[in-house]
Amino acid sequence: MNPSVSSALSVRDPWTLVPSLGNLDAYVTAVNRMPMLSQAEETALARALRDKGDLQAAGRLVLSHLRLVVSVSRQYLGYGLPHGDLIQEGNVGLMKAVKRFDPEQGVRLVSYALHWIKAEIHEYILKNWRMVKVATTKAQRKLFFNLRSMKQGMKGEADAADTHRNTLTPAEVASMARQLNVKPEEVIEMEMRLSGGDVALEPQTDDGEESYAPIAYLADDSSEPTRRFEAVHRDWLAGDGIAQALDVLDERSRRIVEERWLKVNDDASGGMTLHDLAAVYGVSAERIRQIEVAALKKMRKALAPA
Numbered sequence: 001m002n003p004s005v006s007s008a009l010s011v012r013d014p015w016t017l018v019p020s021l022g023n024l025d026a027y028v029t030a031v032n033r034m035p036m037l038s039q040a041e042e043t044a045l046a047r048a049l050r051d052k053g054d055l056q057a058a059g060r061l062v063l064s065h066l067r068l069v070v071s072v073s074r075q076y077l078g079y080g081l082p083h084g085d086l087i088q089e090g091n092v093g094l095m096k097a098v099k100r101f102d103p104e105q106g107v108r109l110v111s112y113a114l115h116w117i118k119a120e121i122h123e124y125i126l127k128n129w130r131m132v133k134v135a136t137t138k139a140q141r142k143l144f145f146n147l148r149s150m151k152q153g154m155k156g157e158a159d160a161a162d163t164h165r166n167t168l169t170p171a172e173v174a175s176m177a178r179q180l181n182v183k184p185e186e187v188i189e190m191e192m193r194l195s196g197g198d199v200a201l202e203p204q205t206d207d208g209e210e211s212y213a214p215i216a217y218l219a220d221d222s223s224e225p226t227r228r229f230e231a232v233h234r235d236w237l238a239g240d241g242i243a244q245a246l247d248v249l250d251e252r253s254r255r256i257v258e259e260r261w262l263k264v265n266d267d268a269s270g271g272m273t274l275h276d277l278a279a280v281y282g283v284s285a286e287r288i289r290q291i292e293v294a295a296l297k298k299m300r301k302a303l304a305p306a
């Protein structure tokens with residue numbers, strides 16, 4: 001896949017230096033020729049985007065940081081996924097970062113965007129590295145992206161005479177658990193997930209009636225009473241439950257919660273930011289955050305079982 005920037009962010013010369021290229025090397029060469037922005041230029045462009053919705057300013061911010069995406073994506077080549085796809089996902093993260101970047105925070109875009117770029121690449125890897133996800137919780141994701149590199153780092157003189165050893169020793173498990181702040185059992189479980197092979201759910205041959213695969217005996221528990229009860233309760237929380245919880249709030253608190261958590265625009269950008277609401281009510285962003293925390297606490301209390 002050939003990485004590209006969203007057409008909505010296309011700009012005129014000298015920034016249209018990323019043509020529809022036929023190979024990845026040409027793309028990397030092109031983005032490395034992109035002019036880098038000074039801090040003053042970056043701040044001015046970010047303000048133009050924030051205050052005027054200037055898409056040309058957004059394009060310049062994105063294009064000048066494409067080399068960062070290429071650099072970050074190289075760190076994830078060991079997962080066997082196409083480099084072009086990693087760059088494409090990183091570019092999505094970069095554009096999200098540009099859209100949310102606040103030039104008044106005193107932080108350069110390169111530092112702010114790093115989190116968004118890695119987050120998109122991580123999500124892509126977890127969805128595509130295997131058919132069945134191997135990491136779902138925050139701790140498991142940390143293990144997934146650190147276990148392999150940590151195993152390589154632990155290989156030293158002790159492994160010189162044992163080149164065929166693939167399993168972790170108890171000491172190595174304990175060391176990894178301490179460094180990653182997780183339980184040793186979680187390290188062992190993730191090691192087993194990573195070392196296990198993929199299993200096809202569908203039969204791979206046409207050998208007749210004797211051909212079986214896991215799909216033939218996996219149970220459907222969607223009608224199990226507990227799951228049906230949970231589904232009904234979840235639907236109630238998403239509808240009448242939220243409405244009931246909002247009714248306990250005053251008008252200002254209700255609007256803050258709705259704008260921050262419940263409002264979704266067509267472009268998935270969400271509602272107003274803390275700074276937006278602070279400007280509306282003439283208070284600080286920290287005060288808006290405090291009101292939000294108190295409001296959510298009231299809502300949880302209203303939804304708690306009697």
